[in-house]
Amino acid sequence: MSTTMQTQIESELADFMSPAAIEELDLTTLSRPQLNALAEVIKAERDDLFLSRGHAEATRCEKDFFDPGLTSATSAVLGAMYPPSNSSMEARATSQIVEDLRNDGLHVFDVRLPVEACSAIIDALGSIDFVSKASGAVLDGYRAENLHAGHGATHWARDHAELLAIPAVQRLVADPIVLAAVEEYLGAQPVHVQTNCWWTVPTSRLTALESLDAQRYHQDREYIRFVKLFVYLSDVDHENGPHRFVVGSHNDYEQAVTSEYRFSDRLSDEQIERSYSPDRLRRLTGAKGTMFLADTFAFHAGLPVKSGHRLVLQIEYANSAYFGLTQPVPRTGITEPVLADLVRQDDRLVLNYDDERYEEWHETIPATRIAGRAERTKRMVRARGGDVMRFLRQRANR
Ligand SMILES: O=C(O)CCC(=O)C(=O)O
DSSP: OHHHHHHHHHHHHTTTSOHHHHHHHOGGGSOHHHHHHHHHHHHHHHTTOOOOHHHHHHTTOGGGGGSHHHHHHHHHHHHHHSOOOOOHHHHHHHHHHHHHHHHHSEEEOSSOOOHHHHHHHHHHHTTSEEEETTTOOEEESSOGGGTTTTSSSEEEESOHHHHHTSHHHHHHHTOHHHHHHHHHHHTSOOEEEEEEEEEEOOOTTHHHHTTTTTOSBBOOOSSSSEEEEEEESSOBOGGGOOEEEETTHHHHGGGGOOTTOOTTOOBOHHHHHHHSOGGGEEEEOBOTTOEEEEOTTSOEEEOOOOSSOEEEEEEEEESOOTTOOOOOBOSTTOOOHHHHHHHHTTOGGGTTBOHHHHHHHHHHOOHHHHHHHHHHHHHHHHHTTOOHHHHHHHHHHO
């Protein structure tokens, strides 16, 4: 049965891969569900199936992507479908970044985003809606009076399109060095899948909300292979909740987990400290404008904020939009030539830029959907006669 599936896949791959490259994939090592998963991705890419998370769940292949063998094979196929276009000059300029990402899963840039660009972004954030993760409250802008108004630690930009409308953000998304490094690291032309921004403040409800606020160690598994550009838009020292990252754990995460581990599970600090030596536990402090690229398949977490607050901008790239929860953004409003040119060329980078899908998303997913998630949890817990905070605390400590 699997042999038939394997032959079928191999004959499809023959359209764009050499026999030697197909042999190198060694499909014989993949189980039947994994072959199914690979066939699904090829089909999704060919048919332009975009938001296929439901699809992936329906075929139960999502969990198979936690297997590095399948991820490598699929990434190699994506690399052959969308080969990187780097020139040798770019490759030289980005080789250290790529090497750091391969070895450590992390590269901290030795230059910061210039102060003027930070200020331009921060000014624009003053009139962008943010949503409190804990309460679902919508706050009208990153402003001093809103910092603590959402009753939780973390507040997210509601609509990625609003962030992408900021010219300095557009320039970052299409920054030639970042793009060349990401493409080389992913081994395929990247898709810009997310633009995020959030601020975090101290809260007395930390323990219960740490999990929800990504402040406990976890791995991301949003896309087949992906990498995130973090930009600090506030000064971040040990008090302001620096990002924590377990260097190299994208390569050896298995040593920290048991066989019951599921990719969305949170790990305690003690679990991580038992599995990795202190020199592998990085805390990323840095002045406003600090930038780093991180493969967050590695263990990572924010540190709860003790004082002040932290403001982060994040841009995510993936080798495929397959099974991502990608929020679409419109093409209209891309004004910066460096990104507008890629839109005009219909580059794979802007696959998720689509006015029609954005309109649909905008109409059907208002803030209430995000708020709805918190409301649903509360209703569920209350219906069982439970206490919401106790439930969240238990979940966080699981
Ligand atoms: O806030 C942080 O530093 C953690 C962010 C995080 O978990 C993520 O971007 O996947």
